[in-house]
Amino acid sequence: MSESLPAPPPPAPAGVIHDIGYRHYDGPRLGRGHAAAALAVHSLRGVFGLGRTARAKIIPFVLFGIMMLPAVVSIAMMAILQERGVRYTEYAIVMQAIPAIFLASQSPYTVAPDLRFRVLPLYLSRPVTLWDYVGAKLAAMTAALFLLTAVPLTVLFVGELVVDMPGAVRTSEYLAGMAGALALSVLLAALGVAIASFTPRRGLGVAAVIAFYLLSTGVSTAVGRVLEQAGDFAAASWAWLISPFFLVDAAVQVGVFGMDGSGPGGYPEGVGVAAAIMIMVGLIALSVVALIARYRKAASR
Amino acid sequence: MTILATEELTRSFPRVTALDRLTVTVGPGVTGLVGANGAGKSTLIKILLGLLEPSSGDAQVLGMDVRTRGAEIRRVVGYMPEHDCLPPDLSATEFTVHMARMSGLPRTAARERAADVLRHVGLYEERYRVMGGYSTGMKQRVKLAQALVHDPQVVFLDEPTNGLDPQGRDEMLALIRRIGAEFGISVLVTSHLLGELERICDHVVVIDGGRLLRSSAIAEFTQATETVTVEVEEGQDVLAARLAELGESVTADGRTLLVRVRAPETYDALRDAVADLDLCLIRLEQGRRRIEDVFKEPADV
Numbered sequence: 001m002s003e004s005l006p007a008p009p010p011p012a013p014a015g016v017i018h019d020i021g022y023r024h025y026d027g028p029r030l031g032r033g034h035a036a037a038a039l040a041v042h043s044l045r046g047v048f049g050l051g052r053t054a055r056a057k058i059i060p061f062v063l064f065g066i067m068m069l070p071a072v073v074s075i076a077m078m079a080i081l082q083e084r085g086v087r088y089t090e091y092a093i094v095m096q097a098i099p100a101i102f103l104a105s106q107s108p109y110t111v112a113p114d115l116r117f118r119v120l121p122l123y124l125s126r127p128v129t130l131w132d133y134v135g136a137k138l139a140a141m142t143a144a145l146f147l148l149t150a151v152p153l154t155v156l157f158v159g160e161l162v163v164d165m166p167g168a169v170r171t172s173e174y175l176a177g178m179a180g181a182l183a184l185s186v187l188l189a190a191l192g193v194a195i196a197s198f199t200p201r202r203g204l205g206v207a208a209v210i211a212f213y214l215l216s217t218g219v220s221t222a223v224g225r226v227l228e229q230a231g232d233f234a235a236a237s238w239a240w241l242i243s244p245f246f247l248v249d250a251a252v253q254v255g256v257f258g259m260d261g262s263g264p265g266g267y268p269e270g271v272g273v274a275a276a277i278m279i280m281v282g283l284i285a286l287s288v289v290a291l292i293a294r295y296r297k298a299a300s301r
Numbered sequence: 302m303t304i305l306a307t308e309e310l311t312r313s314f315p316r317v318t319a320l321d322r323l324t325v326t327v328g329p330g331v332t333g334l335v336g337a338n339g340a341g342k343s344t345l346i347k348i349l350l351g352l353l354e355p356s357s358g359d360a361q362v363l364g365m366d367v368r369t370r371g372a373e374i375r376r377v378v379g380y381m382p383e384h385d386c387l388p389p390d391l392s393a394t395e396f397t398v399h400m401a402r403m404s405g406l407p408r409t410a411a412r413e414r415a416a417d418v419l420r421h422v423g424l425y426e427e428r429y430r431v432m433g434g435y436s437t438g439m440k441q442r443v444k445l446a447q448a449l450v451h452d453p454q455v456v457f458l459d460e461p462t463n464g465l466d467p468q469g470r471d472e473m474l475a476l477i478r479r480i481g482a483e484f485g486i487s488v489l490v491t492s493h494l495l496g497e498l499e500r501i502c503d504h505v506v507v508i509d510g511g512r513l514l515r516s517s518a519i520a521e522f523t524q525a526t527e528t529v530t531v532e533v534e535e536g537q538d539v540l541a542a543r544l545a546e547l548g549e550s551v552t553a554d555g556r557t558l559l560v561r562v563r564a565p566e567t568y569d570a571l572r573d574a575v576a577d578l579d580l581c582l583i584r585l586e587q588g589r590r591r592i593e594d595v596f597k598e599p600a601d602v
Contacts, residue, residue, distance in 0.1 A: 021483065022479075022483055022485075023417060024452050024485075025406070025410065025451065025452035027406070027407070027410045028407060028410075029376065029405040029406065029451075030405040031405060032372070032405075034402075034405060034407075035403050035405050038399075038402040038403065038408075039402075039403065042399055042402075051391075051395065052390060056390075113388050113390075114388075117385065117386065117387060117388045117389065118382070118384050118385060118386045119386050119387070121352075121380075121382050121384075121386060122380070122382070122400060122403075122447060123403060124350075124352055125350050125352065125378070125379075125380035125382075126375055126376075126400075126403045126404050126405075126451075127375050127376050127404065127405060128403055299352065300352075300353065
């Protein structure tokens with residue numbers, strides 16, 4: 001066609017749908033980090049039932065509501081009775097059943113469907129690696145638990161500032177409580193996700209995690225009480241550490257921040273603090289190793 | 302341009318050798334990978350995705366070594382697994398967007414691409430419903446969509462027509478043909494049915510027991526001989542006898558006769574014979590040799 005003879009453009013008919021055919025994508029392709037972050041956010045939303053059915057939202061939000069109650073009551077007590085309620089560092093321990101149920105009911109959701117419905121190969125056929133996948137899932141569960149445990153503390157702290165109680169504001173106790181909440185979230189998430197990852201069945205995962213919680217708490221209390229009755233308080237102080245909630249209390253809130261313990265008895269001191277920290281970090285590391293091993297096996301199938 | 306190449310590729314499992322010194326090269330377009338169940342097709346795809354280490358030998362995708370550049374390969378390759386891989390509580394849109402983000406597409410681009418690709422694979426209003434209620438045909442389309450959503454240069458489709466009814470099968474095959482021809486994406490598609498691959502492939506690779514049986518362009522498979530299929534209402538034997546008399550080579554194949562075309566005169570002889578014998582002609586069809594026939598012949602190629 002000659003360029004010197006431009007054909008008059010035909011009048012474009014209005015309101016016609018054109019099949020523009022396949023279009024290639026030449027926009028940006030972000031790295032693994034973005035994909036892993038997107039996966040973590042997707043999982044975190046899923047843990048709270050966002051983007052899922054209404055039924056999936058019930059348990060997380062009801063638990064979240066219950067978790068908020070002591071904060072609300074404490075603020076009311078401060079405002080009306082001028083009396084302090086629950087302490088920051090004992091909040092998660094007093095309410096420990098709630099984070100435990102939350103962990104048991106929600107951590108299987110983060111991993112089980114991908115195994116059961118075999119979505120995992122789709123992730124692994126993309127730039128995302130096993131480490132990214134496991135990291136994103138752990139980050140999501142940790143963030144969810146941290147929201148559950150830290151939001152009430154923060155609301156309580158804001159309440160305390162607003163009510164303006166006589167005496168100093170318990171800022172250092174609040175910070176210790178927040179650090180404890182973070183450590184607890186990491187530990188519980190690692191344990192919960194690791195346990196849940198061993199079964200593609202969600203119900204079984206829920207049962208396994210709750211069994212783990214009941215067992216560790218039960219053994220910790222039973223052994224501790226027996227040893228106390230026998231008069232061996234030093235040994236009893238170690239027995240409490242079998243419960244993950246008291247372990248974090250001993251390692252972080254008491255050990256690192258020097259707060260009063262919230263356990264049923266005293267915690268080991270001196271070397272015991274270092275040991276508690278080591279046990280906590282060791283448990284987290286062990287969980288991550290178990291997760292990676294589990295997924296190595298799942299991926300090779 | 303070479304899409305993928307393997308060199309003496311071997312993969313042994315503890316009890317079975319899935320790939321046995323496989324050397325094959327595949328160019329652009331649609332390539333069929335044919336073999337019985339357990340012939341090593343899925344193992345080959347996993348190695349090409351960098352998800353499985355080869356025991357020995359080399360493999361490259363788009364010139365990249367699968368051992369060292371797996372992540373880069375997975376960025377530009379799409380994979381549709383053979384098995385179910387769809388979480389039932391997500392809609393096709395949500396799932397496809399999520400998978401696009403896992404390939405590194407930013408949020409808005411992922412949404413656009415997902416909408417585009419779902420339209421191309423033929424999912425319209427139903428893409429907003431949760432996938433739990435999808436038919437097999439719809440599920441296969443979503444699986445294909447997630448493999449295309451990041452606009453890969455190559456897609457590996459593992460048994461895409463599995464479980465589809467004849468119409469769904471035809472539509473899927475037409476779609477695969479379009480991916481190769483219109484979308485400009487090279488396709489490696491596996492099947493254990495030769496018949497369906499010969500309709501859409503440019504090239505066919507046949508493996509058996511992890512070894513290469515044959516690799517050649519589809520034309521080479523089907524051009525070799527020309528036959529005419531004749532079906533008459535009655536008097537098939539009479540017609541066969543008359544044609545044999547005239548020096549044509551005739552073989553009976555059920556209710557039809559296969560007549561070898563020696564020269565154009567064969568058609569005349571056939572027409573005259575039918576007319577002379579006053580037979581009722583039902584069908585006269587140019588017979589294309591099918592790939593299956595290649596396997597019936599002694600393996601001299």
